[in-house]
Amino acid sequence: MGQKILLNILKNNIEILYIQPGKPAQNAYIERFNRTYREAILDQYQFDDLQEVRKLTAEWISHYNHERPHQALGMQPPILKKAA
Numbered sequence: 758m759g760q761k762i763l764l765n766i767l768k769n770n771i772e773i774l775y776i777q778p779g780k781p782a783q784n785a786y787i788e789r790f791n792r793t794y795r796e797a798i799l800d801q802y803q804f805d806d807l808q809e810v811r812k813l814t815a816e817w818i819s820h821y822n823h824e825r826p827h828q829a830l831g832m833q834p835p836i837l838k839k840a841a
Contacts, residue, residue: 793821 776783
């Protein structure tokens with residue numbers, strides 16, 4: 758953790774809680790994102806270098822946030838929901 762974050766945690770007496778190993782349901786939002794990203798990018802391509810991974814990831818993120826309809830958002834992309 759960053760030094761400033763750690764100092765803030767100690768100063769404010771914040772308890773750090775971690776998910777239990779083998780319990781991905783305790784962090785469902787990020788696990789869902791990881792699965793979606795893995796299926797859309799990592800499982801679909803054989804990469805030649807890290808630059809290619811970054812390029813495809815940037816394109817995917819743009820599509821995911823600006824074009825792709827999300828069922829949980831009334832079939833709107835997140836950018837439109839955020840603007841509303």
